[in-house]
Amino acid sequence: MVKNIRSLIILIVAIAILPLIFKSDSFHNVLVLLLIFATLGEAWNIITGFAGQTSFGHAAFFGIGAYASSVLFYRFNISPWIGMFVGAIFAAGVAAIISYPCFRLKDSYFAIATLAVAEIIKQLFVSWDFVEGATGISLPIVDDSLWHMQFNSSKLPYLYLALGLFAIVIFICNFIENSKIGFYLKAIRESHEVAESIGINTTNYKTYAMVISAALSAFAGTLYAQYILYIDPFMLFTLDMSIKIVLLTVLGGIGNIYGPIIGAAILIPLSETTRIVLGGTGSGIDLMIFGVLVILVACFQPKGIIGLVQKIVNNIKKQKVGEGKVETNS
Amino acid sequence: MVLQIISNGILMGFIYALVAVGLTLTWGVMDITNFAHGEMLMVGMYTAFWMFELFSIDPLLSIPISTLVVFLLGVLLYKLVIKRVLGGSGLTALLATFGLSMFLKNLAQFLFSPNYRYINGAIVTDKKIVLGNVILGLPQVVAAVGSIIMTLIIIYFINKTKTGKAIQATALNRDTALLMGIDTDKIFAITFGVSGACVGAAGALMSSFFPIYPQSGGLYSIIAFVIVAMGGLGNIKGALYAGLIIGLTEALGGFFLGTQFKYALVFLIYLIVIQVRPKGLFGW
Numbered sequence: 001m002v003k004n005i006r007s008l009i010i011l012i013v014a015i016a017i018l019p020l021i022f023k024s025d026s027f028h029n030v031l032v033l034l035l036i037f038a039t040l041g042e043a044w045n046i047i048t049g050f051a052g053q054t055s056f057g058h059a060a061f062f063g064i065g066a067y068a069s070s071v072l073f074y075r076f077n078i079s080p081w082i083g084m085f086v087g088a089i090f091a092a093g094v095a096a097i098i099s100y101p102c103f104r105l106k107d108s109y110f111a112i113a114t115l116a117v118a119e120i121i122k123q124l125f126v127s128w129d130f131v132e133g134a135t136g137i138s139l140p141i142v143d144d145s146l147w148h149m150q151f152n153s154s155k156l157p158y159l160y161l162a163l164g165l166f167a168i169v170i171f172i173c174n175f176i177e178n179s180k181i182g183f184y185l186k187a188i189r190e191s192h193e194v195a196e197s198i199g200i201n202t203t204n205y206k207t208y209a210m211v212i213s214a215a216l217s218a219f220a221g222t223l224y225a226q227y228i229l230y231i232d233p234f235m236l237f238t239l240d241m242s243i244k245i246v247l248l249t250v251l252g253g254i255g256n257i258y259g260p261i262i263g264a265a266i267l268i269p270l271s272e273t274t275r276i277v278l279g280g281t282g283s284g285i286d287l288m289i290f291g292v293l294v295i296l297v298a299c300f301q302p303k304g305i306i307g308l309v310q311k312i313v314n315n316i317k318k319q320k321v322g323e324g325k326v327e328t329n330s
Numbered sequence: 331m332v333l334q335i336i337s338n339g340i341l342m343g344f345i346y347a348l349v350a351v352g353l354t355l356t357w358g359v360m361d362i363t364n365f366a367h368g369e370m371l372m373v374g375m376y377t378a379f380w381m382f383e384l385f386s387i388d389p390l391l392s393i394p395i396s397t398l399v400v401f402l403l404g405v406l407l408y409k410l411v412i413k414r415v416l417g418g419s420g421l422t423a424l425l426a427t428f429g430l431s432m433f434l435k436n437l438a439q440f441l442f443s444p445n446y447r448y449i450n451g452a453i454v455t456d457k458k459i460v461l462g463n464v465i466l467g468l469p470q471v472v473a474a475v476g477s478i479i480m481t482l483i484i485i486y487f488i489n490k491t492k493t494g495k496a497i498q499a500t501a502l503n504r505d506t507a508l509l510m511g512i513d514t515d516k517i518f519a520i521t522f523g524v525s526g527a528c529v530g531a532a533g534a535l536m537s538s539f540f541p542i543y544p545q546s547g548g549l550y551s552i553i554a555f556v557i558v559a560m561g562g563l564g565n566i567k568g569a570l571y572a573g574l575i576i577g578l579t580e581a582l583g584g585f586f587l588g589t590q591f592k593y594a595l596v597f598l599i600y601l602i603v604i605q606v607r608p609k610g611l612f613g614w
Contacts, residue, residue: 119594123597124594284440291432294426294432299426302419303422
């Protein structure tokens with residue numbers, strides 16, 4: 001029995017209708033980026049929101065996904081659809097390899113270890129000639145085709161691909177949250193020792209979470225590369241990218257399947273708008289304002305936007321209950 | 331030749347150690363992962379630069395000024411932002427410090443343009459010390475010595491003074507410290523200020539041989555994170571030794587494997603050390 005299905009379908013249909021109402025290209029652009037980053041946030045949420053293991057290295061999996069499909073397309077003319085799965089397998093492999101040594105570590109030590117892994121992968125890509133090193137890969141432009149995942153005349157196909165991926169990922173997250181593995185992960189988050197004492201193999205379950213999370217991030221990476229059509233190690237593997245994923249999930253509400261989409265819906269339009277309105281001068285004022293807004297949210301809404309929403313919903317429920325009581329009394 | 335590399339590595343290691351000591355204070359005492367630490371270093375560097383440009387004060391002499399400036403910045407940031415996120419989860423605090431980092435970086439870009447700036451003609455510029463086969467740049471030697479002195483001052487401050495002991499007590503248990511009559515709010519403000527003072531001094535020391543630009547703090551803050559975790563959170567001695575290990579690894583790795591792999595090696599060393607000591611070299 002899986003919960004939330006109806007509200008999730010409503011959410012996805014609502015997003016699907018939006019671009020048909022608002023037809024401007026810039027709006028479509030924001031929506032594509034929003035969905036890609038929301039997907040990343042959902043993936044990160046599995047390992048950090050559910051399992052409580054803070055990862056500062058998700059940019060690595062995102063980058064591996066982007067690179068796998070791009071290199072295959074650039075070097076061997078293999079469709080990104082195949083590259084997408086190759087990327088996911090690679091990312092899952094890397095996640096599995098680093099999981100065993102890293103999951104012995106707790107809290108900050110684990111977070112810094114994931115950061116270190118991402119930095120090492122970045123250095124390798126920077127000096128790897130086969131993937132064009134620091135120059136990055138400009139994907140060859142081909143005619144619009146679904147098979148090559150390139151659409152140059154309209155952003156709508158990208159939008160629906162991104163939405164499709166987001167829908168799949170959010171359903172997977174919803175399924176995990178309400179399945180046995182989800183409860184195990186939450187037990188690990190609440191208390192590692194207690195989880196172990198009741199017989200949960202913590203390392204195994206954390207590894208499952210990490211592998212799934214890495215593979216889903218890689219899918220988003222492929223889509224991002226196909227959308228931007230240019231990738232280099234400095235835009236994909238940086239700490240800033242990892243933190244952006246952390247940021248939007250924490251902003252929306254960590255450990256909640258709606259958190260990443262709410263966070264992305266605020267963060268991405270905000271950063272795109274400040275960039276378009278104020279960023280042209282290169283003075284950095286757009287990111288200054290953005291930084292201030294992030295600080296304000298952290299100071300005054302520490303539980304994320306979802307915390308605020310839940311508070312309001314609870315208040316409404318309380319009022320209803322209150323009214324009901326009054327009626328029964330009279 | 332190897333001796334030369336090793337000495338360069340050790341000199342750099344002491345500077346890294348000072349930056350990391352600042353970070354380990356806030357991380358260990360307040361449990362705040364300060365992503366704005368590198369930007370505080372950048373403010374220290376810019377302070378030294380403008381002192382030199384505007385008032386012709388040599389970076390060596392402006393060390394107290396930039397230390398004070400970043401100390402005050404630290405206290406200010408605590409009062410305005412960090413104080414409000416202390417009670418929440420670690421990730422909320424991270425959100426706030428990341429916002430701060432973005433703000434400071436781009437404020438510097440807005441005010442001073444993204445250009446690289448150098449201090450030319452400081453007292454130590456282009457001077458060298460020759461010891462047998464080993465040639466050491468005077469700026470690096472002065473920076474390393476300055477870092478050692480500053481680190482020793484911090485160690486003395488934490489271990490011997492009353493305020494330092496209060497900081498230690500607060501780090502061990504916030505509530506008990508409060509019950510014992512320690513004004514934890516004031517202690518946190520001081521800790522954040524002292525953390526800033528460390529990078530203020532480091533910034534002034536580094537300004538004579540590193541380019542100064544808005545993003546200049548970024549790399550050092552990532553390396554400082556690794557050093558702090560390697561030494562054990564909140565452990566000053568750990569930060570010092572880990573700083574030296576990282577400095578040496580960077581120098582030797584750059585020499586034997588090529589400069590493009592030196593940082594990869596630095597992060598790899600962390601992953602190896604952490605396997606043997608999962609809570610850092612001196613953690614418990």
